Amino acid sequence: MADSEAYQCLFSICRDRHSTRKISPRPVTPALIDKIIELASLSPYASNKKNWQILMVNDKATIRKMADMVKQSGQTMAESIRSDFQENFSLYLQNFIHFQTSPVLLIPTFRVVHPIANMMGKDESSFSQWERDNSVKSISCVCMLILLAAQSLGLSSCYMTGPLIAEQEIGDLIQIKPGQRMAAVIPIGYGA
Numbered sequence: 001m002a003d004s005e006a007y008q009c010l011f012s013i014c015r016d017r018h019s020t021r022k023i024s025p026r027p028v029t030p031a032l033i034d035k036i037i038e039l040a041s042l043s044p045y046a047s048n049k050k051n052w053q054i055l056m057v058n059d060k061a062t063i064r065k066m067a068d069m070v071k072q073s074g075q076t077m078a079e080s081i082r083s084d085f086q087e088n089f090s091l092y093l094q095n096f097i098h099f100q101t102s103p104v105l106l107i108p109t110f111r112v113v114h115p116i117a118n119m120m121g122k123d124e125s126s127f128s129q130w131e132r133d134n135s136v137k138s139i140s141c142v143c144m145l146i147l148l149a150a151q152s153l154g155l156s157s158c159y160m161t162g163p164l165i166a167e168q169e170i171g172d173l174i175q176i177k178p179g180q181r182m183a184a185v186i187p188i189g190y191g192a
């Protein structure tokens with residue numbers, strides 16, 4: 001049976017998507033970002049609990065400050081890295097800050113909720129973990145759809161959790177509500 005047109009189209013979007021680590025500062029129109037968010041918002045989520053949202057950061061100074069925070073955290077981490085790994089670690093850290101050239105960052109955030117564990121009188125810890133995992137799995141689906149939506153619109157992206165070594169500092173800077181976690185920093189733009 002021949003592949004349907006829809007499958008071929010989806011296949012080519014998945015095949016052509018790559019993590020782009022050099023994004024040009026060229027602006028992206030808000031309408032394209034809205035389309036990405038609209039598509040990613042169709043993502044499935046566990047237990048019918050939509051405890052997530054997608055934040056957008058497009059202020060250059062804020063993006064620069066975020067990169068500085070990640071660099072600072074990386075320097076603190078480097079103090080605990082064995083001397084024979086220092087050079088490798090410092091190269092690896094470059095993979096945590098390349099979002100700094102991007103005109104737009106999408107930051108999916110989520111809240112861990114425990115509706116079932118909260119109903120249990122005792123021995124709730126393994127269910128708490130299961131619920132936590134479900135929250136992380138749900139937001140990972142959102143991240144994936146962001147990447148595919150960007151690709152379908154001719155935009156580049158990269159799923160980045162490296163910047164979360166400075167999650168607390170970045171969260172304070174962009175005023176993430178208490179109890180919300182950042183799942184990733186996803187730079188969006190045109191390949192440089």
Ligand SMILES: Cc1cc2nc3c(=O)[nH]c(=O)nc-3n(C[C@H](O)[C@H](O)[C@H](O)COP(=O)(O)O)c2cc1C
Pocket residue numbers: 017018019020021095096158159160161162163
């Ligand atoms: C959970 C997750 C976290 C990632 N974090 C980073 C990151 O911090 N920096 C980075 O450059 N790439 C990051 N990546 C991208 C991977 O390195 C990349 O997907 C992998 O090398 C495969 O390459 P491809 O995406 O081009 O197919 C991450 C990917 C995933 C799924």
